[in-house]
Amino acid sequence: MALSRGELRFVGGVAAVCTLGAWAWWVEKGGGEEALRALARITARVGFLFFAGAFFGASLRRLRPHPVTHWLVAHRRMLGLSFATVHATHMAAIGALALQGAPLGVAPLSIGWLALLFVAIMAATSNDASQRWLGAAWGRLHTVGGYLVAYVFGLSFLSAAGQSIVAAGELALLGAGLFCRFSARGTPILVLGSCLSCCTVGAEPADRSAVPEHPSGSDAVIDQTHLEPDMAQAASADHPYGRAHPAAAPQLEQFAFLVGDFDCHERIRRESGAVLAFRARWRGRYILGGFGIQDEYWTARVFATSVRVFDPAADTWVVDFVRMPGYATSSWRGRQRGDRMVMRRPESEQDGPTFSHITADGFEWHSGGGDPSWTSSCRRRAVGEDGPNPR
Ligand code: HEM
Numbered sequence: 001m002a003l004s005r006g007e008l009r010f011v012g013g014v015a016a017v018c019t020l021g022a023w024a025w026w027v028e029k030g031g032g033e034e035a036l037r038a039l040a041r042i043t044a045r046v047g048f049l050f051f052a053g054a055f056f057g058a059s060l061r062r063l064r065p066h067p068v069t070h071w072l073v074a075h076r077r078m079l080g081l082s083f084a085t086v087h088a089t090h091m092a093a094i095g096a097l098a099l100q101g102a103p104l105g106v107a108p109l110s111i112g113w114l115a116l117l118f119v120a121i122m123a124a125t126s127n128d129a130s131q132r133w134l135g136a137a138w139g140r141l142h143t144v145g146g147y148l149v150a151y152v153f154g155l156s157f158l159s160a161a162g163q164s165i166v167a168a169g170e171l172a173l174l175g176a177g178l179f180c181r182f183s184a185r186g187t188p189i190l191v192l193g194s195c196l197s198c199c200t201v202g203a204e205p206a207d208r209s210a211v212p213e214h215p216s217g218s219d220a221v222i223d224q225t226h227l228e229p230d231m232a233q234a235a236s237a238d239h240p241y242g243r244a245h246p247a248a249a250p251q252l253e254q255f256a257f258l259v260g261d262f263d264c265h266e267r268i269r270r271e272s273g274a275v276l277a278f279r280a281r282w283r284g285r286y287i288l289g290g291f292g293i294q295d296e297y298w299t300a301r302v303f304a305t306s307v308r309v310f311d312p313a314a315d316t317w318v319v320d321f322v323r324m325p326g327y328a329t330s331s332w333r334g335r336q337r338g339d340r341m342v343m344r345r346p347e348s349e350q351d352g353p354t355f356s357h358i359t360a361d362g363f364e365w366h367s368g369g370g371d372p373s374w375t376s377s378c379r380r381r382a383v384g385e386d387g388p389n390p391r
Pocket of ligand 1: 037040045090094097103112153156160167
């Protein structure tokens with residue numbers, strides 16, 4: 001997502017604090033080797049906090065949807081760029097150490113430099129244009145780079161943990177973050193487990209080849225009555241909107257901003273210029289065992305719902321919409337484009353319904369081209385605000 005003005009100010013502020021702080025430190029401490037080493041340590045440790053927010057935020061939100069985790073995801077580009085900025089100061093300190101001929105033996109050199117190269121490439125490609133240009137490779141680049149940086153952090157904290165409680169704490173934080181990331185995305189065992197349950201529980205799989213063959217004859221019975229229905233991701237007291245399945249496609253995150261309750265202001269504008277303004281409620285929740293998202297929409301007169309699933313084979317979102325009364329239904333395909341979610345009719349080249357201005361607090365929606373033009377401006381309801389129980 002493009003950085004907002006506030007986020008740009010934040011990254012600029014981090015850069016200014018780093019530059020001025022490093023300069024003040026340098027002058028204050030006389031620029032000696034120990035001072036530079038301390039500066040390298042401080043910048044690495046502060047940078048780690050930004051890195052952790054950017055790299056683990058989405059997984060944390062999957063495990064625990066909450067305003068804080070929504071915030072982390074909504075601002076992850078800002079956090080990633082702040083990490084790169086702080087790390088530039090880390091490298092400046094190391095450059096100064098090298099100029100003094102001091103030994104640089106702490107970070108395992110080759111992997112440290114490689115990780116650094118990734119940090120630079122990731123920072124340079126943290127913009128919509130690069131994301132569009134690189135397509136699926138963008139995600140792979142940032143995932144591999146992220147794990148590489150996490151690895152170097154792990155090694156550095158491990159070697160310092162004996163002498164520093166802060167390094168030991170950050171090592172524990174890194175371990176917890178990685179654990180969350182693996183749990184949220186599904187370890188190979190979880191993925192295998194979920195595939196097996198898809199194949200065996202009997203929930204109408206799209207791929208018929210996944211249905212187990214009868215051993216012999218059409219009247220043979222496969223007894224799987226010992227398998228419990230998997231309702232782990234269903235709505236509960238702790239998770240009123242359900243949860244994403246750990247083995248769901250990572251792209252499910254892209255629509256997770258819809259999970260929750262929203263108050264919306266609607267405007268329908270006809271080509272004639274006439275405008276109809278009214279209010280609506282929008283509510284999204286995880287469905288299909290945590291592999292999809294359904295949103296419901298209420299106005300005074302019209303009610304609608306959409307089921308949203310990501311089809312990894314076609315690398316596209318599939319959205320099925322139904323409206324009542326006055327039955328109407330439509331099907332859409334879509335993807336994330338920069339900071340927007342853009343849907344089209346399967347056979348069309350024209351953009352249709354589009355979500356934009358997505359933040360932790362709400363979103364905007366537009367019906368796309370054509371007459372009438374319909375817009376929604378939605379604000380997230382605070383937890384506990386009056387309204388029907390989402391369960
Ligand atoms: C993305 C890549 C890198 C990461 C994530 C990273 C991370 C860290 C961390 C976490 C520390 C603090 C360790 C502690 O708590 O004591 C540190 C310190 C340091 N790093 Fe890096 N580093 C990276 C790249 C490099 C490179 C390429 C060098 C060059 C040789 C380097 C040289 C140093 C030095 C000299 C220190 C100060 C250690 C001391 O004497 O206390 N780092 N780094």
